[in-house]
Amino acid sequence: KVKRCLDMLLSPETTEHVVATAPLVGIIMGSDSDLPVMKDAAEILESFGVSFELTVVSAHRTPERMYSYAQSAKDRGIKTIIAGAGGAAHLPGMVASLTPLPVIGVPVKTSSLSGMDSLLSIVQMPKGVPVATVAIGNASNAALLAIKIVAIGDADLLQKVAKYQEEMKDGVLTKAEELES
């Protein structure tokens, strides 16, 4: 499904949102040039079986689309939005200002300032309009946070998160034992 979504996104004739069945998470990005970073979020959501939609919404180039996306997300059943952008990365903050849903911002690395511009644009929100900002380029953590948010009302999903964390811990302990032996 991730591959189908990405193929559709990259297809020039695609103008509609790429929608999986009853998406719970919205992944948006300022440009298709953000896709190599943002695809990591799609892959994590897919691996947990959490439905999502993925599309391009630019705060600066398509402001009306940003408004309609953000204002319709809750009523379409979306529970949380992951928004990635680079440079003057206003998309996550503006979307957060337009929806009651939690917004997770992914600063995308840029060629001129290595993503520090993106990070500061996303993280320095005014009081009252929070954006949960992950590390530069870390769309995987954005997806894991989105999954944890969705899992608040889903015991099975919460169990999967606990299993993921256990496996991660076991992986580290195995490596430690290998190094020590």
Ligand code: RP5
């Ligand atoms: C931002 O500008 C996008 O999020 C992207 O990271 C950056 C550059 O966009 P392109 O010029 O590659 O389309 O809006």
